[in-house]
Amino acid sequence: MEKRATIKDVAEAAGVGVATVSRVLSGGSASPETRERVLAVAAQLDYRPSALGRNLRQRRTGGMGLLVPDLTDTFYGQLAEGVLACARSAGEPVVLGSTGDDPEQESELIGMLLEQSVDRLIAVPTGDSDTWAPAIRAGMTVVFADRLPSQAVLEDPGAAAVGDLMLLDGLAPAPRARPLDAPSVVADDRAGIRTAVRYLRGLGHKRIAFLGGPGHDRREAAFREAVGAPVDEELVVFGTGSRDSAYAAASGLFQSRPDLSAVVAGGNVLGEAAVLAARELDLRVPQDVSLVMYDDVPWAELCSPPLTVIAQPGRDMGYRAAELVLRAGGRRPRSVVLPTELIIRGSCGPHR
Amino acid sequence: MEKRATIKDVAEAAGVGVATVSRVLSGGSASPETRERVLAVAAQLDYRPSALGRNLRQRRTGGMGLLVPDLTDTFYGQLAEGVLACARSAGEPVVLGSTGDDPEQESELIGMLLEQSVDRLIAVPTGDSDTWAPAIRAGMTVVFADRLPSQAVLEDPGAAAVGDLMLLDGLAPAPRARPLDAPSVVADDRAGIRTAVRYLRGLGHKRIAFLGGPGHDRREAAFREAVGAPVDEELVVFGTGSRDSAYAAASGLFQSRPDLSAVVAGGNVLGEAAVLAARELDLRVPQDVSLVMYDDVPWAELCSPPLTVIAQPGRDMGYRAAELVLRAGGRRPRSVVLPTELIIRGSCGPHR
DNA sequence: CTTCTCCATGGAAACGATTCCATCATGGTT
DNA sequence: AACCATGATGGAATCGTTTCCATGGAGAAG
Numbered sequence: 040m041e042k043r044a045t046i047k048d049v050a051e052a053a054g055v056g057v058a059t060v061s062r063v064l065s066g067g068s069a070s071p072e073t074r075e076r077v078l079a080v081a082a083q084l085d086y087r088p089s090a091l092g093r094n095l096r097q098r099r100t101g102g103m104g105l106l107v108p109d110l111t112d113t114f115y116g117q118l119a120e121g122v123l124a125c126a127r128s129a130g131e132p133v134v135l136g137s138t139g140d141d142p143e144q145e146s147e148l149i150g151m152l153l154e155q156s157v158d159r160l161i162a163v164p165t166g167d168s169d170t171w172a173p174a175i176r177a178g179m180t181v182v183f184a185d186r187l188p189s190q191a192v193l194e195d196p197g198a199a200a201v202g203d204l205m206l207l208d209g210l211a212p213a214p215r216a217r218p219l220d221a222p223s224v225v226a227d228d229r230a231g232i233r234t235a236v237r238y239l240r241g242l243g244h245k246r247i248a249f250l251g252g253p254g255h256d257r258r259e260a261a262f263r264e265a266v267g268a269p270v271d272e273e274l275v276v277f278g279t280g281s282r283d284s285a286y287a288a289a290s291g292l293f294q295s296r297p298d299l300s301a302v303v304a305g306g307n308v309l310g311e312a313a314v315l316a317a318r319e320l321d322l323r324v325p326q327d328v329s330l331v332m333y334d335d336v337p338w339a340e341l342c343s344p345p346l347t348v349i350a351q352p353g354r355d356m357g358y359r360a361a362e363l364v365l366r367a368g369g370r371r372p373r374s375v376v377l378p379t380e381l382i383i384r385g386s387c388g389p390h391r
Numbered sequence: 392m393e394k395r396a397t398i399k400d401v402a403e404a405a406g407v408g409v410a411t412v413s414r415v416l417s418g419g420s421a422s423p424e425t426r427e428r429v430l431a432v433a434a435q436l437d438y439r440p441s442a443l444g445r446n447l448r449q450r451r452t453g454g455m456g457l458l459v460p461d462l463t464d465t466f467y468g469q470l471a472e473g474v475l476a477c478a479r480s481a482g483e484p485v486v487l488g489s490t491g492d493d494p495e496q497e498s499e500l501i502g503m504l505l506e507q508s509v510d511r512l513i514a515v516p517t518g519d520s521d522t523w524a525p526a527i528r529a530g531m532t533v534v535f536a537d538r539l540p541s542q543a544v545l546e547d548p549g550a551a552a553v554g555d556l557m558l559l560d561g562l563a564p565a566p567r568a569r570p571l572d573a574p575s576v577v578a579d580d581r582a583g584i585r586t587a588v589r590y591l592r593g594l595g596h597k598r599i600a601f602l603g604g605p606g607h608d609r610r611e612a613a614f615r616e617a618v619g620a621p622v623d624e625e626l627v628v629f630g631t632g633s634r635d636s637a638y639a640a641a642s643g644l645f646q647s648r649p650d651l652s653a654v655v656a657g658g659n660v661l662g663e664a665a666v667l668a669a670r671e672l673d674l675r676v677p678q679d680v681s682l683v684m685y686d687d688v689p690w691a692e693l694c695s696p697p698l699t700v701i702a703q704p705g706r707d708m709g710y711r712a713a714e715l716v717l718r719a720g721g722r723r724p725r726s727v728v729l730p731t732e733l734i735i736r737g738s739c740g741p742h743r
Numbered sequence: 744c745t746t747c748t749c750c751a752t753g754g755a756a757a758c759g760a761t762t763c764c765a766t767c768a769t770g771g772t773t
Numbered sequence: 774a775a776c777c778a779t780g781a782t783g784g785a786a787t788c789g790t791t792t793c794c795a796t797g798g799a800g801a802a803g
Contacts, residue, residue, distance in 0.1 A: 045788095057789090058792075058793095059751080059752060061791060062752090065791080068750070069752085070750090070752090073751080087502070089508060089789055090452075090790095091507075093790050094790085095444060095758050095790075095791095096758055096790050098758060110475070111472055112468075113463065116468045117462075117463055119487075119489075120461070120462050120489060127489075127496070132503060133486065134485065134486055137476075151482065154442050156442065311693060336690075337634065338663065341690065342690075408784070409784090410763095411781085413760070425782085444759025444760030444761080444788090445761070447788050448760050448762080448788055
C-alpha cells in the first residue's frame with residue numbers, strides 16, 4: 040500500500056513551486072517548458088490531485104447528491120441511471136440516499152449531505168416545503184425530479200389548496216404555487232393522466248378508479264380534473280409506498296367497489312399490486328377490469344396481458360436533472376416538463 | 392444563505408479553545424461543566440462539524456463507495472437498498488457508480504473514488520483482478536458482492552482454468568483461486584443452480600440450456616457441473632448485459648435448438664428476455680419450454696405463468712456487505728455465502 | 744538609458760477539523 | 774514541606790489543495 044504523491048512531491052521533483060503545479064494542472068498560465076516538465080513529472084509520479092484538499096479549500100464538495108424514495112422501484116432505478124450517466128460524463132461523484140418516502144429520513148439525509156458540504160442535490164421529494172427550506176437556505180442548489188414538494192400547510196388552508204391546483208398547470212405557475220425557489224424536471228402528469236382517462240372513456244368505461252401512492256398528488260389532481268366534476272371518492276384510494284400497502288389498497292378497492300370497470304395506477308408499484316389483487320380476486324384483465332399503469336417498465340410487457348401504460352422517460356428525467364444541477368453555475372435554470380406517452384398494449388378492453 | 396458556524400466560532404462563544412470543543416464533541420475527556428457549556432453553545436449555534444476538515448485531517452473520506460452494473464436491474468436495486476439501509480443506520484454517506492458491466496468504466500469509477508479518498512468500497516465487479524489490483528494496492532477496503540472478479544489471465548492458461556473451477560467451491564478456496572485479498576458476500580450459486588437443474592431433471596427434462604450474462608461464470612460453471620460431463624455447448628449461451636443482447640441470445644437459442652425443453656436463466660434480465668423471446672416464437676411456457684430464472688423479483692409473480700425462480704437475498708447481500716466493509720477496522724473479515732431458495736411457481740412443467 | 748508593463752513564478756495564507764504536546768492546577772504521597 | 778501523578782486545557786502543527794500577493798526579469802515605450 041504505497042501512499043499517493045502530493046502536489047508538493049510533484050513540485051519538488053519538477054523543481055518548481057506548488058503554486059505553479061496547481062496552475063499548470065488547472066489550466067492557469069505557465070511557460071510552455073514549465074508546463075511540459077510539470078506534466079511529465081506528474082504523469083511519471085502518477086499524481087492525482089486529492090479531492091480532499093481541494094474541497095476544503097473551496098469549501099464545497101464536488102459532485103451531487105441524489106435522493107430517491109426506493110431503488111427497488113424500477114422507475115427510480117431508471118432515473119438514477121440517468122443521473123449517473125450525466126455525472127459520469129462530467130467526472131463527478133454522486134452521493135446516493137434512499138428516503139423510503141419518509142420525510143423524516145429525508146430530513147436526516149439532507150442533514151448528512153449538508154455535513155458533507157454537498158451543495159448540489161437532485162431529489163424526488165417526500166417532505167413538504169418545510170422539509171426543504173433548510174437545504175435551500177443553506178445555499179444548496181436543488182433540482183426536484185418526478186415530483187414537487189407539497190406546499191407546507193399555511194395559516195390559510197384555502198390558499199394552500201389553491202396553490203395545489205395551480206401546480207397542475209406546469210406551464211406558468213403563480214409565484215404562490217411554487218413555494219420553493221428550485222427548478223424541477225417532471226413529466227407532464229396532467230396530459231398523461233388525461234390521455235389515459237380519455238382512452239378508457241372511449242372504451243365505454245364509466246367507473247374509473249385511481250390507485251395512488253405517496254407523491255402522486257399531482258396525478259390524483261389530474262385524474263380528478265380529467266374525470267370531471269363529481270368524483271366518486273371511494274374510487275380514489277392511496278397506498279403508503281410499501282408493496283404490501285399498495286396491495287392492500289388495491290385489494291380493498293376491488294372488493295369495496297365491484298362495480299368499477301377500470302383502474303388507473305399512479306405508479307408501477309401500484310400497477311403491480313393491482314394485477315396481483317385482481318388475480319387473487321379472480322378478476323380477469325381486461326375482461327373484468329381494465330388497467331392503465333403509470334410508468335413503462337420492462338416487465339410491463341411480460342404481464343399477461345401486457346400492460347397498457349403511461350410511459351414517462353425516467354432515464355431522461357434523471358439526465359436532464361443532473362444537467363440542470365451541474366450547470367446551475369449561472370442563473371437559476373428553467374424547469375423542464377417532459378412528455379408522456381400512452382402505450383397501448385393489452386390490459387384495457389371495452390366496458391362489458 | 393447564512394454560512395455555517397465553525398469549530399472556532401463555538402470555541403470563542405464558549406470561551407474555550409478549539410481543541411476542547413473537538414474533544415467534547417468526539418467524546419474525549421473534559422470537565423463536566425465545560426462539556427455542558429460547549430454542548431449548549433454548539434446546539435445554540437446549530438453547529439455541525441464539517442466533514443471536509445475532518446476528512447482532510449484524517450486523509451480519508453468517510454462512508455463507502457458502491458459499484459453496481461445497472462440500477463435498472465431489479466436485483467441490483469435490492470442490493471443497493473440493503474447497502475443504503477446499513478449506511479444510513481451508521482450515518483455514513485454512499486457514493487454510487489454504475490459500471491454498465493464495462494471494465495473500462497469500472498476502472499474510471501475506481502479512479503474517481505480514489506481521487507475522492509473513498510477508502511471503502513462495495514462492488515459487483517466486472518473487470519478481472521488486474522482491474523482491481525490498483526484499488527487494493529491503494530489501501531482500499533473492498534468487499535465484493537454477488538460476484539468475484541474473474542482471475543486475470545496468467546502465464547499459464549491451464550492454471551487459471553483450475554483456479555476458476557476451484558472458485559466454485561465457495562468454502563475453502565485455495566490461495567490461488569482467490570486472487571484478490573478481499574472478502575466477499577455472494578449467494579450460494581452452486582447450490583442454487585444444482586437444485587434448479589435437479590428439479591428440471593426430475594420433471595423429465597434432458598436438454599436443458601443455460602442463458603447467462605456478464606458475471607455469470609460461476610453460475611455457468613455450476614450449471615456444467617450439475618448437468619454432468621458432456622455439456623452440449625450449443626445449449627450454453629451468453630448475452631452481453633443489455634436487454635437487447637439478452638433477447639438476441641435467448642431468441643437465437645430457441646431458434647437454433649428447437650429440441651431444448653428447459654432453460655435456466657442466469658439473472659432476471661435474462662429471464663425477462665427468455666419469456667419475451669419464447670412468446671415471440673410462439674413457444675408456450677411451460678408446455679413447450681420450462682423456465683427457471685435466477686433472482687426473485689416482484690414481477691416474477693406477475694408473469695403468466697408466474698416464474699419459478701432461484702431466489703437470492705439481494706437486500707441482505709447488500710446489508711451484509713456494508714456491514715463487512717464498515718467494520719473492517721479490525722482484521723480482514725471472513726467472506727459470506729448466503730443461501731438460495733428454489734421457489735416453485737408455474738413456469739416449469741413435465742417434459743412433453 | 745530609464746521607466747513602465749507584463750508575465751512567470753514561488754512563498755505563504757487560508758480552508759476546518761483533529762491531535763500532539765506543553766502548561767498549569769490540583770490533590771495525594773513521602 | 775517538597776514532590777509527583779493526574780487531568781483539564783489551549784496553542785500550534787498538520788492534512789493537500791487553491792489563490793493572493795510580492796518578486797524578479799524581460800521586453801516595450803519613452
